[in-house]
Amino acid sequence: MISKKVTNLIPLKDIKFILLDMDGTLLDKYFDDFFWEHLVPEKYAEKHNITFGKAKEELTGKYKMHEGTLNWTDLDFWSKELHLDIPALKEQIRHLIEVHPHVIDFLKTMKIHKKKIFLLTNAHYKSIELKFNKTQIGKYFDSVLSSFDVGYPKESLIFWEKAEKRLGFDKDKSLFVDDTEEILHTANKYGIKYILYKARSNSKTTPRGSDTFLHIVDFDELL
Numbered sequence: 251m252i253s254k255k256v257t258n259l260i261p262l263k264d265i266k267f268i269l270l271d272m273d274g275t276l277l278d279k280y281f282d283d284f285f286w287e288h289l290v291p292e293k294y295a296e297k298h299n300i301t302f303g304k305a306k307e308e309l310t311g312k313y314k315m316h317e318g319t320l321n322w323t324d325l326d327f328w329s330k331e332l333h334l335d336i337p338a339l340k341e342q343i344r345h346l347i348e349v350h351p352h353v354i355d356f357l358k359t360m361k362i363h364k365k366k367i368f369l370l371t372n373a374h375y376k377s378i379e380l381k382f383n384k385t386q387i388g389k390y391f392d393s394v395l396s397s398f399d400v401g402y403p404k405e406s407l408i409f410w411e412k413a414e415k416r417l418g419f420d421k422d423k424s425l426f427v428d429d430t431e432e433i434l435h436t437a438n439k440y441g442i443k444y445i446l447y448k449a450r451s452n453s454k455t456t457p458r459g460s461d462t463f464l465h466i467v468d469f470d471e472l473l
Contacts, residue, residue: 267419272371274429274451281346347384356469357390369394410440
């Protein structure tokens with residue numbers, strides 16, 4: 251059911267710039283969650299001759315050390331750190347990469363209405379390439395900006411300063427959609443006027459609401 255609250259508070263007719271996250275927001279995060287929580291521990295356990303449980307325990311510690319940094323999404327970093335070919339492993343399960351429902355409809359509609367659509371992602375170049383090849387969503391963006399282009403993750407205000415200079419969006423006429431509340435807080439602090447939380451990042455899990463931000467479960471709520 252379309253939320254009147256969302257359509258009232260997100261006046262798309264006044265918005266000129268659509269800033270979108272990729273993983274969890276446009277694409278189903280099931281792929282990434284399965285990869286890091288199941289496939290990588292499985293391969294790590296085989297390599298080190300330890301149990302799957304022990305592998306998950308060790309990896310959870312390693313993941314937490316780098317959360318919120320560029321290393322967190324750097325595939326080359328994790329290949330060296332874990333002695334596994336991370337990009338090759340991602341290719342093995344590329345069939346699991348899927349676009350969330352109604353995302354393409356939303357992107358097409360925004361193009362028809364002459365909105366500038368920018369992808370702002372913490373994803374590594376190799377992840378972006380893999381997912382664009384599988385989903386063909388790259389053609390809908392006027393520009394793509396990775397945190398690796400600017401040297402800071404989206405959790406940092408410096409990312410937003412550099413993003414605005416590079417892309418030329420107007421903070422007062424921009425809508426930003428992401429599935430990570432910490433990043434939304436940073437964008438809000440920077441002054442992005444319209445902020446929207448994507449409550450369902452993984453199609454296999456229950457949507458999580460937000461006490462701070464207006465949220466959608468599905469992009470059809472904006473159409």
